[in-house]
Amino acid sequence: MKTTFKKIAIEGNEAAALAFKQVNPDVVAAYPITPSTEVVQKFSEYVANGEVDTEFVPVESEHSAMSACIGASAAGARVMTSTASQGLALMWEMLYIASSLRLPIVMTVANRALSAPINIHGDHSDSMGARDSGWIQIYSENVQEIYDNIFQAVRIAEDPQVRLPVMVNFDGFITSHSEEILEVLDDDLVRRFIGEYKPKYSLLDVDHPMTMGPLALFDSYFEFKVAQAYAIANSLPVIKKVGREFGDLTGRYYDLIEKYHTDDAEYIIVAMSSTCGTVREVVDELREKGEKVGLLKIRVFRPFPLEEISNALKNAKVVGILDRSIIPGSFSGPLYHEIVSGMYHLDKRPIFQPYVYGLGGRDITTEHIKNVFTQLQEIEKLGRPKNLIYIGVRE
Amino acid sequence: MAINLREIALKGEKLTSGHRLCAGCGASIIVRMVLNSAEQPVVVSNATGCLEVATTIFPYTAWGVPWIHSAFENSAATISGVESAYRALKKKGKIDKDIRFISFSGDGGTYDIGLQALSGAIERGHRCLYICYNNEAYMNTGIQRSSATPRGTFTTTSPAGKVIPGKPQRRKNLTEMMVANGAKYVAQASPSHWRDLMEKVRKALDTDGPSFLNIYSTCPRGWRTPDDSAIRIARLAVETGFWHLYEVEDGRYKINYKPAKGFKPIEEYIKIQGRFTHLLRPENAEILEEFKKDLEREWEYLLRMEEATNK
Numbered sequence: 001m002k003t004t005f006k007k008i009a010i011e012g013n014e015a016a017a018l019a020f021k022q023v024n025p026d027v028v029a030a031y032p033i034t035p036s037t038e039v040v041q042k043f044s045e046y047v048a049n050g051e052v053d054t055e056f057v058p059v060e061s062e063h064s065a066m067s068a069c070i071g072a073s074a075a076g077a078r079v080m081t082s083t084a085s086q087g088l089a090l091m092w093e094m095l096y097i098a099s100s101l102r103l104p105i106v107m108t109v110a111n112r113a114l115s116a117p118i119n120i121h122g123d124h125s126d127s128m129g130a131r132d133s134g135w136i137q138i139y140s141e142n143v144q145e146i147y148d149n150i151f152q153a154v155r156i157a158e159d160p161q162v163r164l165p166v167m168v169n170f171d172g173f174i175t176s177h178s179e180e181i182l183e184v185l186d187d188d189l190v191r192r193f194i195g196e197y198k199p200k201y202s203l204l205d206v207d208h209p210m211t212m213g214p215l216a217l218f219d220s221y222f223e224f225k226v227a228q229a230y231a232i233a234n235s236l237p238v239i240k241k242v243g244r245e246f247g248d249l250t251g252r253y254y255d256l257i258e259k260y261h262t263d264d265a266e267y268i269i270v271a272m273s274s275t276c277g278t279v280r281e282v283v284d285e286l287r288e289k290g291e292k293v294g295l296l297k298i299r300v301f302r303p304f305p306l307e308e309i310s311n312a313l314k315n316a317k318v319v320g321i322l323d324r325s326i327i328p329g330s331f332s333g334p335l336y337h338e339i340v341s342g343m344y345h346l347d348k349r350p351i352f353q354p355y356v357y358g359l360g361g362r363d364i365t366t367e368h369i370k371n372v373f374t375q376l377q378e379i380e381k382l383g384r385p386k387n388l389i390y391i392g393v394r395e
Numbered sequence: 396m397a398i399n400l401r402e403i404a405l406k407g408e409k410l411t412s413g414h415r416l417c418a419g420c421g422a423s424i425i426v427r428m429v430l431n432s433a434e435q436p437v438v439v440s441n442a443t444g445c446l447e448v449a450t451t452i453f454p455y456t457a458w459g460v461p462w463i464h465s466a467f468e469n470s471a472a473t474i475s476g477v478e479s480a481y482r483a484l485k486k487k488g489k490i491d492k493d494i495r496f497i498s499f500s501g502d503g504g505t506y507d508i509g510l511q512a513l514s515g516a517i518e519r520g521h522r523c524l525y526i527c528y529n530n531e532a533y534m535n536t537g538i539q540r541s542s543a544t545p546r547g548t549f550t551t552t553s554p555a556g557k558v559i560p561g562k563p564q565r566r567k568n569l570t571e572m573m574v575a576n577g578a579k580y581v582a583q584a585s586p587s588h589w590r591d592l593m594e595k596v597r598k599a600l601d602t603d604g605p606s607f608l609n610i611y612s613t614c615p616r617g618w619r620t621p622d623d624s625a626i627r628i629a630r631l632a633v634e635t636g637f638w639h640l641y642e643v644e645d646g647r648y649k650i651n652y653k654p655a656k657g658f659k660p661i662e663e664y665i666k667i668q669g670r671f672t673h674l675l676r677p678e679n680a681e682i683l684e685e686f687k688k689d690l691e692r693e694w695e696y697l698l699r700m701e702e703a704t705n706k
Contacts, residue, residue, distance in 0.1 A: 026483035029476060055483040057475060060515030064472035067512065070465050071440065071476025077483055079476075097465045203461040203477055204490055206436035213464035214451035 005183040005250070012143045012176040016082065016108045016168075017042035019150035021052055022190040023106075026077035026197075029057035029068035031087060034120045035172040036110035039082035062087035066094035066105075073103035074212050076202030078154070081105065084172055085112035088126045092133070098165045099134030100228055101213060104157030104197075105165040106150065107135075111273070111324075112172035113360040121361020122172035124272065128325040128334045130167070134228055136235055137302040139272045140170040143180040148252055151185070154194045155242045162235045163200065164228075171274040173361060185250065193249060232303045239300055256305035258297040261287060262312050265294030267376040268350075270313070270339065271322040272298045275357075275364050279322075282369040293373050298335065306342040313343065316350040318376040322391075324358045332356070332388050353379050357391035368392055398593045403431045407459075414457035415449040419622035421612030421629065422446045422528045424586045426499065429526060430460060432596035437495045438477055439463070442470035442504030445535045446528065468508035471516035471525055474498040478521045495600045496523040501612075502543035503533045506569050517576045517605040524599045524606045525578075527569070530614035538617040542567040545637075546689055547674050547682045550617070555673040560682050565689045570609045571696075574643050579604035582642035585611040587630035591640055591651055598642070611638045619669020628667065635664040636690055639697055648701040661687060 010018065016039045020028065028047075030040040047056040057072075059065045062083050073079045083091065088109055098105055109127050113119040127137060136156060140146040146168065153166035170176060185193075201210055216224055239256060247253025258276075261283055262268055269279050276297040286293045296312050296319075298305075313319050321340075323333020330337070332354035340352045353376060358364045368391050379385060409430035416423045422445060430437065438461045441447045447464045450457040465473045474496050484490045500509055505527035513525060532550045533539040540553040545566045549555045553562035573581045580602040584592040592610065599606035611632055613625040620628055632638040636658035640651040665671040665683075674683045 026487070027476065027479045029479070053483065053487060055479040055486075057479050057519065059472065059475075060511060060518070064469060064475075064512050064515055067465060067469035067472035068476030068479065071463065071473040071478075072480035072483075073476075074463050075438070075477040075480035075484075077480035079480075093466055094469070101465070203438050203463055204481055204484065204492075204494060206438065206461060206492060206494060209459060209461045211451050211456035211458050211462045214453045214456060215448045216453040220453050 005185060007181050007183055009179050010143065010182045011038065011179050012146050012170055013038035013110065014042050015143045015147040015182050016150060017046070018184070019147045020080055021046045022185065022187055023078070023080065023151065023154055023194060024052050025054055025080045027055045027057060027069070027072035027079045028081060029059050029065045029072065029079070030081045031059050031062045031065045031083065033062070033084050033087040035112055035122070035176045036082050036084040036087070036108065038176070039108055062090040063094060066091040066098060069105045070094060070098050070101065070103055073098070073105050074101065075204050076199035078197040079105045080107065082108040082110070084110040085114055085126045088130060089114060092130070095130055095133035095135060097213070100224065102163040102228070102231065103165060104163055106153045106157055106168065107165065108146070108150065108168045108170070110172040110176040111169050119360040120172070122174045123359045123361065124324040125326070125359070127167060127169050131302060131334060134164065134232060135302060136164055136166040136232065136239070136300070138166065138168050138300055139298065140168060140175065141273055141276045141297065142175060143178060143182055144252070146170045146175065147182055148246065148250070148254065151190060151193055152242045152246050152254065156235060156239050158197055159235070159238045160200065162231060162238050164232055164235060169273065174274045183250070189249060193246065236303050236305060254299065256300045257308050257312060258299060259312050260295040260297065262294035262296055262316070264292055266292040266317040267320070267373055268294045268296055268313060268316045269320045269322060269369065269372060270296045270298060270335065272301065272324065272335065275322060275324065278364055278366055279369050282366050282373065286370070286373060291373070301335070304338050304342070309339060310343050310346065313339070314346055314349060318353060318380045319350045320353045320355055320372045320376050322355045322357055326356050326359060351379055351383070351385055353385045354388045355391055356388060362392055364391065398432070398590050398597070406431055409459040410450065411457045411459065413455070415452065416445060417616055417622070419613065419615040419620070419625045420445070421530060421586055421614065421625055424625065425526070425528050425610050425612055428586060428589055428592055429497065429596050432593040433495060433600055434597065435493050435495045435600070436460070437497050440470045440474035440477065440498045442500035442509055443467035443535070444501040444504055446499055446501065448535065467504055469512045470498045470500045470504055470509060472512040474523050475516040475519065475521040478523050496521070498523060498525045500525070500527055501534070502527055502529040502531060503541045506543045506567055507541050514576055517573065517578045517607065520604055522604055524596070524608065526608045526610060528610050528612040530612045530617060531566070532614070532617050534614050534617045543569065545686065547671070547679070547686045549670045549673060560673055560679045568693065570607070573607040574646070578607045580606035580642070580644055583609045583611070583638065583640055585629045585633050585638055585640060587626050587633060588640060588652070595642060617670070620667065624667070628664070631659070631664045635659045635661045636694055637661065637664050639694065641697055647704045648697065650697055650701050661690065
């Protein structure tokens with residue numbers, strides 16, 4: 001059923017804050033950082049004007065932000081926060097603890113480069129560095145997706161089969177500060193969709209005291225970690241189910257990946273977040289000329305939807321994988337590593353070409369993308385990938 | 396408010412025996428006194444440290460109250476999250492009980508790595524009691540100096556060497572920092588003066604706002620003292636003027652132990668602890684003098700503050 005929704009013009013961060021408001025979490029503990037600041041700033045206004053019931057904890061650092069979120073979530077509250085870049089880096093230690101304690105915290109990350117040199121603009125270095133922290137990671141292409149993903153994140157995180165924190169990512173400045181048209185959901189609809197949070201355990205259940213965060217040595221630590229690995233793997237069907245249900249309510253369906261003209265494509269670009277919009281435009285243009293090109297958008301990076309990705313890519317001739325983060329000392333970015341090693345065992349697989357682009361907010365244009373598709377055809381003739389190609393850099 | 400020993404004895408233990416803290420460790424004695432003082436149910440956060448690792452080796456726990464440990468430097472931030480959740484859920488009518496919140500950290504987790512989180516939590520005004528069980532060094536990692544370690548003390552990172560006789564710097568006065576930070580109730584206590592300690596816990600838990608207790612905690616392993624000397628040494632610390640019992644309520648100072656005949660000689664306290672005995676050697680006379688001056692300065696400051704705030 002598709003109903004009509006109110007449409008407003010709004011920036012990415014403000015859309016995130018609006019989603020926070022509609023979720024009306026019990027606790028938000030957050031610290032400002034560019035380019036995520038407006039989320040907490042706008043949310044503070046909602047708190048100050050009594051538009052939410054939330055206890056807002058204006059902590060003194062991101063480390064304390066995540067620590068307070070952990071304490072609040074362990075106490076059975078619905079908890080949200082937001083950060084970026086150095087803030088996420090300062091939280092590092094606590095990211096692992098949040099996921100290992102199986103706490104369903106929802107956090108937005110306006111992806112931004114890591115220092116040094118200090119840079120406030122968009123790339124994926126921050127969240128990609130946190131890819132092993134046990135958080136579910138969802139990437140948003142535009143303002144509407146930020147908004148939609150936040151509601152879905154609450155459902156996914158709190159699902160009894162999952163109980164894990166979820167990071168909703170979007171490109172710093174590119175999306176966080178872009179004003180776009182947003183379809184706003186009714187508060188009632190949001191409430192119905194996310195439901196009431198019923199924690200399995202709570203520190204505030206003083207009649208049933210529990211010890212949370214004990215010491216586990218070589219006789220039990222391994223089992224804890226493997227249980228956690230199973231939990232995040234098992235979230236894949238939950239994420240799909242929640243995306244479907246959200247689509248049934250809003251007409252906007254979400255999956256782990258988004259295939260755009262990949263079924264018959266010979267050359268496919270794999271990308272994440274806002275760059276997908278740029279690639280899609282080029283795909284349209286080249287398709288009109290009869291070229292068999294496509295885009296594979298990775299929406300969910302953790303857990304890594306290997307089966308879906310393999311099925312989408314396996315029949316292509318050449319695949320260009322666009323990483324917006326760099327691993328100095330390695331042969332590619334992290335997305336390339338995951339896809340290529342995951343598909344290695346297949347009998348039939350395309351040639352994979354690694355790319356790194358857009359670091360520190362460097363623009364990626366349709367010309368760049370067209371050039372990538374041209375290169376993919378050359379690589380097909382070459383029969384093997386070239387070394388890592390940097391897009392749009394002075395070397 | 397008043398402490399009734401019979402009543403407390405009947406309450407039952409909230410930290411059971413069987414944990415793996417050393418014999419003679421001050422931490423478990425303090426925790427039992429604190430938990431037995433509370434008149435309401437409590438939730439505890441604990442920084443990484445001896446107390447945390449020795450009481451919760453999975454699948455066992457010694458804690459009979461809800462307890463959370465997340466990391467080393469953030470016990471105050473963690474409990475501030477728990478307390479915020481409590482306020483949020485109480486406002487929504489999802490919790491009806493009256494609950495108190497206590498955070499335990501060692502001096503490493505309080506004076507050093509956790510200072511920022513503690514300062515932030517106190518400034519924000521969470522209704523929590525932060526307790527530092529202060530054994531004056533990083534004992535869990537094997538006796539390294541902290542900013543709570545007194546001048547001249549031997550630790551494994553401030554060894555009593557031929558050129559440098561123990562820690563060169565004086566100990567930081569964290570209790571005063573907490574007063575300046577705006578904690579509504581601040582006090583120092585010692586398990587040797589148990590009634591004083593327990594009354595302070597009650598006062599702190601009755602305070603509608605952040606409170607801080609700095610509690611002297613013996614460490615036989617780190618101090619090179621006998622296992623059966625915990626309370627004796629703690630009492631000497633008070634009686635020799637090494638550790639002052641006092642409280643600051645909304646900025647007003649009250650010294651709880653003022654010996655009529657003056658303090659006992661500090662040598663009585665020093666000579667029975669391996670961490671200090673090198674200070675009694677003639678070549679270390681100078682640093683011993685400095686050590687004594689540190690204590691005098693702390694005491695004189697307290698006397699002045701008590702006078703100034705009670706006019």
